[in-house]
Amino acid sequence: MGAQLRVYKRRIQAVTATKKITKAMEMIAASRIVKAQRKVAASMPYATELTRAVTAVATGSNTNHPLTTEAEAPARAAVLLLTSDRGLAGGYSSNAIKAAERLRERLAAEGKEVDTYIVGRKGVAYYGFRERKVSESWTGFTDSPEYSDAKKIAEPLIESIQKDTAEGGVDELHIVFTEFVSMMTQNAVDGRMLPLSLDQVAEENTGKGEILPLFDFEPSAEDVLDALLPRYVESRIYNALLQAAASEHAARRRAMKSATDNAGDLIKSLSRLANAARQAEITQEISEIVGGAGALADASAGSDK
Amino acid sequence: MAAELHVELVAADRSVWSGEATLVVARTTSGDIGVMPGHQPLLGVLESGPVTIRTSDGGTVVAAVHGGFISFADNKLSLLAEIAELADEIDVQRAERALERAKSDTDAGAERRADVRLRAVAAH
Numbered sequence: 292m293g294a295q296l297r298v299y300k301r302r303i304q305a306v307t308a309t310k311k312i313t314k315a316m317e318m319i320a321a322s323r324i325v326k327a328q329r330k331v332a333a334s335m336p337y338a339t340e341l342t343r344a345v346t347a348v349a350t351g352s353n354t355n356h357p358l359t360t361e362a363e364a365p366a367r368a369a370v371l372l373l374t375s376d377r378g379l380a381g382g383y384s385s386n387a388i389k390a391a392e393r394l395r396e397r398l399a400a401e402g403k404e405v406d407t408y409i410v411g412r413k414g415v416a417y418y419g420f421r422e423r424k425v426s427e428s429w430t431g432f433t434d435s436p437e438y439s440d441a442k443k444i445a446e447p448l449i450e451s452i453q454k455d456t457a458e459g460g461v462d463e464l465h466i467v468f469t470e471f472v473s474m475m476t477q478n479a480v481d482g483r484m485l486p487l488s489l490d491q492v493a494e495e496n497t498g499k500g501e502i503l504p505l506f507d508f509e510p511s512a513e514d515v516l517d518a519l520l521p522r523y524v525e526s527r528i529y530n531a532l533l534q535a536a537a538s539e540h541a542a543r544r545r546a547m548k549s550a551t552d553n554a555g556d557l558i559k560s561l562s563r564l565a566n567a568a569r570q571a572e573i574t575q576e577i578s579e580i581v582g583g584a585g586a587l588a589d590a591s592a593g594s595d596k
Numbered sequence: 597m598a599a600e601l602h603v604e605l606v607a608a609d610r611s612v613w614s615g616e617a618t619l620v621v622a623r624t625t626s627g628d629i630g631v632m633p634g635h636q637p638l639l640g641v642l643e644s645g646p647v648t649i650r651t652s653d654g655g656t657v658v659a660a661v662h663g664g665f666i667s668f669a670d671n672k673l674s675l676l677a678e679i680a681e682l683a684d685e686i687d688v689q690r691a692e693r694a695l696e697r698a699k700s701d702t703d704a705g706a707e708r709r710a711d712v713r714l715r716a717v718a719a720h
Contacts, residue, residue, distance in 0.1 A: 336606040340674045344667050347639055438608040438678060504669050509640030510626040518641045519665065522678070529608065 293572045299565035303558055310554035316379065317547035320540045324474065327435070327537035331471070334438075334533060338526050342492065344515075345523050347506050349489035354512050357453045358520045359487050365462035367404040369426070369448060370394060371484075371528070373468040373535040374411035376433045381546035383469065383477075383539055384413035390479035391467040398465070406461055408448065410532070426451075436536055441529035448528075449521050452485055462486075468531040469538035475545075477538035484527060487520065599633035600652045602672045605659055607680040613657060619650040620673055622666050629666070637669040644708060646683075646716035647675060658683040660716035662709060679709075683720040686713045 348354070372391040374384040391414075395405050409415050409428040418425050427447055432440045454460025464485035470478045508515045603620060605613040620631045624640040631638065642664045649657040664677030695710035697703075 330609070333610045334608065336604065336611045337608050337676060340604065340606060340667070340676050341665075343674075344639060344665055344676070347637075347667065347669075442678070504637040506637045506639040506667075506669070509624045509629065509638060509666075514625065515639055515641055515665075518663075522665075522676075525678075526608065 293568065295568045296565060296572060299561055299568060303561045303565065306554050306557050306561065310551055310558065313547045313550040313554060317544055317551055320544035320547060323434070323540040324537055324544060327533065327540055328471075330435070331530070331533045331537060334526075334529060338530055341519070341523055341526050345487075345489070345492055345519055348508075348512060348516050348519060349492055354516050356513075356516050356520060358449070358485055358524070359489050361486050362456070362462035365401075365403055366456050367406060367461045368398050368463040368465060369406045369408060369451060369461040370398070371408045371444070371448065371464065371466045372410065372414050373466070373531060374409065374414035374417075374433070375535075375539045376412040376430055378413065379546060380539055380543040383542035384411065384417075386479040387467055387469050387535075388414060388417050390481055394465055394467060394481045403463070406451070408444070410444065410535075433532075433536060433539060436529070436532035438525075438529055441525050441532055444532075445521065445525040445528050448485075449524060466528070466531055468535045469542075471534045471537040471541065474541055477541055484524065487523070600671075601631070601633045601635075601668075603649055603675070604673070605647070605649075605661075605675045605680055606677075608678050612659065612680045613649070613682060616652040617649045617657075617673075618652055619648075620666075620675075621648040622661075622675065623647075624666065631666070631668050631673055633671055635668055639667045640665065642666055642675070642677065644712045646712070646719045648719060656720075658716050658720040660686065660712045662712060681713065681716070683716045686717050688714070688717055691717070 370391060372387060374387050378384070391407075395407075398405050406426045407418065407423070408426050409418060410430070411433045412430045415425065415428045415430060429440070429444055448464055451459070451461050452464055456462055463483060465481055466484050467479065467481040470480045472478060600616040600618060601620070603613070603615060603617045604611065618632065622629055622631075622640075623643045623645045625643055626640075629638075629640065642661055644662045645660075647659050647661050649659070651657060659675075659680055659682050661675060661677035662679040664675065664680070667674050667676070691710050691713040694706060695714065698707035698710055
């Protein structure tokens with residue numbers, strides 16, 4: 292076998308091995324999307340009931356709460372950024388990081404200081420490399436987040452929003468995550484989570500023609516709201532985490548699918564080159580044999596004379 | 597047919613139980629409360645503890661809820677809890693072990709959780 296042909300054969304082998312790996316990752320990601328979607332669906336009853344309860348309090352009483360009152364001059368905002376722990380998911384993490392950058396710029400333009408909270412190793416690495424300050428970060432569960440993870444994240448956020456701004460607290464909480472629209476579409480979105488506008492929540496939910504009755508609060512509207520709002524924030528963060536996980540798997544599946552396709556193309560063009568090289572080798576051998584036979588015939592014809 | 601109310605018992609990550617019932621007894625922060633069909637709209641904060649649901653076919657379902665809310669309107673009752681388990685699902689031995697471990701570690705949260713589980717099983 293010629294040297295050229297051997298090089299092509301070796302490259303084809305290497306690409307085939309890579310293709311097998313990316314294909315496997317693609318299939319694993321595809322099965323995990325389904326699982327993640329099922330988790331999103333399973334968390335829906337709790338979220339809907341909780342939203343109903345918040346709406347009921349919002350329409351049934353005029354209570355004020357630190358989590359619902361707008362600061363007069365917001366000076367500091369917290370941004371919670373959800374990225375992934377692992378790479379090989381195309382532009383998933385960098386899209387979320389970019390969306391967070393845009394949000395930061397907007398908040399800075401409004402004259403607010405920005406505290407960053409990060410979920411996922413990729414986001415932590417991005418901020419670490421640029422030596423930016425990160426208030427708190429969590430890693431290790433972006434693949435399949437549990438409710439306790441959402442609780443862990445919500446705790447310091449709620450704490451800091453209840454603190455005075457002068458003592459290091461924040462006035463607003465924004466969240467940046469990747470919304471799962473469909474298998475093919477996932478968008479990095481940002482939204483303001485706190486302070487919560489009760490009127491807005493009420494508007495979104497009573498738009499369906501449902502009139503909520505006047506509730507009896509046990510023990511009192513304030514206490515119910517006190518217990519309800521942190522749970523509501525946790526449930527929103529949990530939902531964002533689950534959607535981000537589904538998006539991550541979808542992004543990874545897509546990235547791995549195009550990697551597999553590219554490997555297939557590469558193998559095809561390499562095999563063509565290898566065939567051409569083999570053909571050239573054979574042609575050369577034939578012409579060498581023919582040339583050699585001709586030379587021998589010429590030589591023997593000469594000696595006969 | 598006796599009056600019934602529809603009950604949804606949901607935890608943060610799943611729907612635990614749903615069905616028709618004639619009576620639901622739960623413990624709110626201001627005391628035990630029993631809800632029967634036609635109760636006035638109610639929204640309350642639950643204490644950790646067992647919740648008893650008397651189903652319309654005469655059976656009883658006991659669940660351990662760890663904090664949460666009870667809300668009742670239009671003959672629909674929802675029990676929301678971060679963690680909720682039916683008494684049948686609770687592994688008694690494991691809960692007992694957890695209780696002892698929590699006591700020796702003086703982990704108040706874990707001790708309370710294990711205690712709630714055992715009380716739910718006892719009430720079953």
